[in-house]
Amino acid sequence: xxxxQQSGAELxxxxxxxxxxxxxxxxxxxxxWIQWVKQRPGQGLGWIGEIFPGTGTTYYNEKFKGKATLTxxxxxxxxxxxxxxxxxxxxxxxxCAKSYDYDVPFAYWGQGTLxxxxx
Amino acid sequence: xIQMTQTTSSLSASLGDRVTISCSASQGISxxxxxxxxxxxxxxxxxxxxxxxxxxxxxxRFSGSGSGTDxxxxxxxxxxxxxxxxxxxxxxxxxxxxxxxTKLEIK
Numbered sequence: 001x002x003x004x005q006q007s008g009a010e011l012x013x014x015x016x017x018x019x020x021x022x023x024x025x026x027x028x029x030x031x032x033w034i035q036w037v038k039q040r041p042g043q044g045l046g047w048i049g050e051i052f053p054g055t056g057t058t059y060y061n062e063k064f065k066g067k068a069t070l071t072x073x074x075x076x077x078x079x080x081x082x083x084x085x086x087x088x089x090x091x092x093x094x095x096c097a098k099s100y101d102y103d104v105p106f107a108y109w110g111q112g113t114l115x116x117x118x119x
Numbered sequence: 120x121i122q123m124t125q126t127t128s129s130l131s132a133s134l135g136d137r138v139t140i141s142c143s144a145s146q147g148i149s150x151x152x153x154x155x156x157x158x159x160x161x162x163x164x165x166x167x168x169x170x171x172x173x174x175x176x177x178x179x180r181f182s183g184s185g186s187g188t189d190x191x192x193x194x195x196x197x198x199x200x201x202x203x204x205x206x207x208x209x210x211x212x213x214x215x216x217x218x219x220x221t222k223l224e225i226k
Contacts, residue, residue: 035215045155045163045206047215061214095163100174105210106153107174109163 002026004096004110011116016086020113022079022096029077030054033099035106036070036081040092048094050105051079086117121145121209125218131226132197140192140221142207147187151211154183154192156203157220166205167192199225 007021022034036048049060051070058070067090069082083090093112100107122145132138142152154167165174167183170190180195194201202225207218 044219045157045208045217047217059213063214093161097163100165100168102169103210104153104165104168105215106155106163106208107165107168109165112161112163 002098002108004098004108006094006096006110006113009114009116011118012086013119014087014117017082017084018086018115019080019082020094020096020115022081022110024077024079024098027098029072030074033103033105034070034072034079035097035099036068037095037097037106038064038092039095039112045095048081050099053079083115086115088117091115091117120214121148121212121216123207123209123216123218125207125221127221128219129222129224131224133226134197134199136197138194138197138201138223140194140205140207140223142185142190142192142218144188144190144209144211148209148211150186151209152183152185152190153208153210154181155206155208156201157206158203194223197225 003025005023012018030053033050035050038046048064051058053072071080095112096110097106098108150170152170157163171183182193204220204222206220
């Protein structure tokens, strides 16, 4: 069965960077898009960007360009998102998700990673 | 960007009720519309894709409809495990955008 296992909670200082992971299993990693989503406490969902592991092609939401960088490691079927120059506004839960057939996005979700930015 | 609007932010219903949640897009999205369920523990699942297709493993009491700019999710015969927040999302045009969510509670 499809599984997306995300890395554990992070407590990071303002100005620092953090790299989140999303380890996948149960399907062909290189055949489906991986999306990343941000959810601030008590707020809705916002698309950050996505990457196609087969080619490395990426698309970013303009709001997150310069903030998020998406990468993949095909040898371990793992996707990564690095967040840089962190501020309190970056404190949130970050989800990874994978697409479905016909490029339907967000078909399967990870459990989320809580990032807290605090001195 | 395409704006997705869920005008009802919270909704209270009784077990066994039929519940409809609405979503509208700022422009036509050609049925490229998904619905998600987020449980109180934070887990998120896809329920409906392409307006009305039921995702694998989703109970048949969930259904979707709509066209153009207006879409809806219906839950027939509400069950306790349906307590959650429901989001619509368009994938007609990048950036993908979500509605603000509708929180469903038991009356």
